Amino acid sequence: MSCPSAEELSALYDGVVPRDAARALREHLSTCPRCAQEFATLHRLLKVAARPAVPAGLAQRARGLTRSSPPGKSIRPEQRLSRQKPRSLSRR
């Protein structure tokens, strides 16, 4: 099988994948270092204990994401968002 999607991997992690599909996923993980690593990383991420306080400015900037053309300060992500083309596509 090809490498599982984020949806499949996270469902396997939560133990909600039907039995046969889960077996196939496990089989894949035990032979694919990339996916095994992905799974292990997911596990570590979900055990993040430190919860640093969210900076006040971040919440505000996150809210700014919905405005299509905000009064920009510098090269802030709000502006990047207003670009039509997703940057990941435009670069490749």
Add this chain to the structure above:
Amino acid sequence: MPARTADRPIALIEQVIRGDEAAWHTLVESYLGFLYALAWRYARDDEDVAEELVLSVLEGLRRPDAEGRSFYRLRRYLESLARIGARSRFVTWLALVAKNLFCDWFREQGGRKVLPKEIEMLDALDREIFRAVFWEGGTERDAWERLRARRPDLSPEEFERHLLHVYRHLSQRNFWCVYQDLLRRAPARVLGDGGPGEGRPLDVPGAERPDQVLERSEVEAAARRVAEVLERAIATLPPVTRQVVRFAWRQGLSGEAIARAMGFRNRQRVYDELARARRRIRAYLRRAGVDLDEARQVQADIADAWAKIPADDDLSDPFSASVPMPLKSREPQGGAR
């Protein structure tokens, strides 16, 4: 295993996809702290980087697909129930997607800002290879072609050796996502899956002098021999045990992660399976006349290769003890789960 699908965020996400901006704000507010905590692990004490990482995730969640359907990632998450017959909790999925978007950010945006510090101390060729692979983009093969045009004397072996050195250097800086790219792009070089002859430890050579190569090839031949016997021994294990063994010794997963992947109730079962495997493998090796010290050395080489991958507990040595491994509790108190 109880199905965990009923999830408060689902209704919210459905609203978001329908274009309800208020629902989006609620979603963002609910998960901002979680995302920031994840980002913090990658940002290495840099608040600005952490913020940019979080924003890149939010942006990534809003992004449309090629057909212009917005929030395509959230759509895929919602649709997974119909598509694959299962849907994880939202936080589980979000953590994985966030990690992938962090990696994109480091590659596409932050790479210029963050990485040069890390590669300053590398030699000139390493730096050039780094630039070709990480900045100019494309596959490693593309990078190799480009470099070769500039440096006709560069051999493929030399390229690969330097490339691995770059990756290793980055991994030592705990640069998870960059290191994971190695695993993503490298062919799966694992013990003996392709049958006889392919059984060899993961090959992560350090920079070595030409006169060391011969010596290394002899060591490798011995290692290959033992690894083959080891592989045969592993093949005789019951399927569940075999899979646990592969996860632990080959993939370097932690006990808890293995329990997750296998659907076991707890880690103890993992350790029990490994103890059983150890007993059987030892007996098999004895019958095959393989020297245990030699086998241990091979295992140490493999463990050394895998040690580049951070793990939360160490299950890498199948010969370490005849008793089940003690349950190490290195988990942080009051974790996110």
